[in-house]
Amino acid sequence: MNGDDTDQDTTLDSQRFVDGSDGDDEQLPPSTDEGGTQSDRAAKGQSGDREESAIRESDESTAGNRNPTDDDHSDPETANAADTDSVSTVRGGVGSAGVDFDAEGDDADSSVLDDVMLDDVGSEDPEEASQGLFDDLLAGDPIFENKEVLRPSYTPRKLPHREEQINNMATILVTALRGDSPSNILIYGKTGTGKTASAKFVSTELESTSQKYEVPCEVEYINCEVTDTQYRVLAQLANKFVEKNEAVIDEELDDLESLRERARETPTALAETEYDSVAAVEDRIEQLEEDRESFEQVPMTGWPTDRVYSTFFDAVDYHERVVVIMLDEIDKLVEKSGDDTLYNLSRMNSELERSRVSIMGISNDLKFTDFLDPRVKSSLGEEEIVFPPYDANQLRDILEHRAEVAFEGDALTDDVIPLCAAFAAQEHGDARRALDLLRTAGELAERDQTDDVDEDHVRKAQEKIELDRVVEVVRTLPTQSKLVLFAIIMLEKNGVHNINTGEVYNVYQRLCEEIDVDTLTQRRVTDLISELDMLGIVNAVVVSKGRYGRTKEISLSVPIDETEAVLLSDSRLSDIEDTQPFVQTRFDNDSS
């Protein structure tokens, strides 16, 4: 993924690079190029504006033998560059032409100065200033029209094949627009099935409808993968509602202060209001100011949880409203810190006086409710909505909608979208994966400087994404697991197939000795092999060996050289020098 970002940055940078010379300075050729496509601009950057450079050349020739300390630079940008150079030349003593100006002083031989100036003069012409690093990359037709549309951060306006789930959510949440608390909702579904996108879409609709009908209804989104303790969830909510209350108070104070002014001048100004006198307005102002003073922001650590809870409680209940708290990745919260947060949130309604709270939990772990207290479980799961995986046809629709905006008209060949959809459908119907594939295929085509994206780019994109995933998983393994994996790699590299646990353990032990790390027991190493199997890095099958009992046959499921390189990039493992002697043949192992 990082690689992808780098690619994007390169493209953006290169665009900025062109745009950079597109600033206010009228002397620079591209300044006249307000519109035009990226390739137009690139073409222009390459050919340059000959008329302008001719003027520039004649300016330079009439400038004659300029002293580098003169202030007569016509172009402020290059003037600065030239000034900086001349200052550093003078201070440093030795210029780029190898001349000691200190020694020569201001009377330095002007021909020597010319030599120095020539270096600087070169940079005044944009055509010569760049060495064409980006020109080739910008040449050719652009593939993307708006790549951002393919990124996970983009929330689409239309979510094909999620109409049913979206309608179900809306039917439950419409209660909030009637001023009552909606049932709590639990949303389940595998990763990339559009849970977050759909829930955010419904929330935005809910909030905008609530504004339209002036029914106070708010949605608060929390990603529990990031905010994963009761303290943090409650603190984040408390601070959000404190801020909202402050904003509401400030608005009311502004209105009241202007009402007070008007009422002082014309007492009838109060006629249509709930206040019968200026004094009543002032009392309300005073009360609001006191309330505002009493609000406290919760620090991110340090308070007792009760205090955080009551601050949140008071803030929510400050005025009438219905609040939907959206807890995305709710299973991560329960996994990390139990179900206390959910218990506290789900019993709030019985104590709140003005407001109502409802919870919308989103999870891709269908089993997480097994760990909940039965009361929390029944309260949280009042309504359940399941997001099934997308099939290849649905993914194709989703991609087609996005591709229309993301790519230039004919940049995709016919096979691209069906192939991305088919790959992602195999991968449990993940729309995120399908979008990643399409974006990466486009980026690879861009890198190849071809005019369109074809099937081959999709296949390469699939390999790249898979490799990125492997690299990330391997890079973040604990050291002991890395050693076990390294042992398996060593065995495979030495031609051992269907490796058994004993063989892995032998090599692993030697590796531990080599880099001075504690050696785990064989049983523990067997567990680590099972973990690697679950992560899809190795394949471990239990086979029966007749009277010799059962054993595991292990093989690597990931590209060997890339995985080895990632392991060796770990500073602890990089000490392993020559692993060849560690590896025992099956014969040795069997006879031991």
Ligand SMILES: Nc1ncnc2c1ncn2[C@@H]1O[C@H](COP(=O)(O)OP(=O)(O)OP(=O)(O)O)[C@@H](O)[C@H]1O
């Ligand atoms: N029906 C759809 N139409 C268009 N885009 C979709 C659709 N479903 C999912 N997406 C896109 O796929 C990506 C992943 O979707 P989303 O984040 O909603 O998945 P999720 O089910 O919440 O996954 P996770 O459980 O991993 O968070 C997003 O970029 C989203 O915009």
